[in-house]
Amino acid sequence: MAAMFSQNPLMNGPNYSFNDAPRAAAPEGARQHRFDPYTDNGGSTLAIAGADFTIMAGDTRLTSGYSINSRYHPKLFKIGGTTADQKDATIVLSVVGFAADGEP
Structure with a gap:
C-alpha cells in the first residue's frame, strides 16, 4: 500500500x-x-454526520498519473429522485478512484 x-x-x-x-x-x-x-483517477470525499445533519464534500480534479484531465469533474452525485434532473433526490453517492464508476 x-x-x-x-x-x-x-x-x-x-x-x-x-x-x-x-x-x-x-x-x-x-x-x-x-x-x-481500470486506473486510479484519484479523488477525495468527506462526510460528517450528526443527529440532525449531514455534510458531504468532494474535490473536482480528475487525474491520470501526472496529468490533470479535468478540474471540474464531480465526485458527489444526487441519486434516488423521481425526476430526470434528480432535484428531489435525498441520497448522495460519493465516488473516488476509477472515474467511470460514477458516470451515469
Missing part, C-alpha cells in the same frame, strides 16, 4: 494503476507492461 501515495516514477510511474506497477521482465532491466482498463 505504500505505493498508493507515492509519486515516484520508479515505483508506479505515470498512467499505471497503483496496484499494477511495471515489473522487470529481464535481468537487463526491460519493463513488462500489461493492459488494465
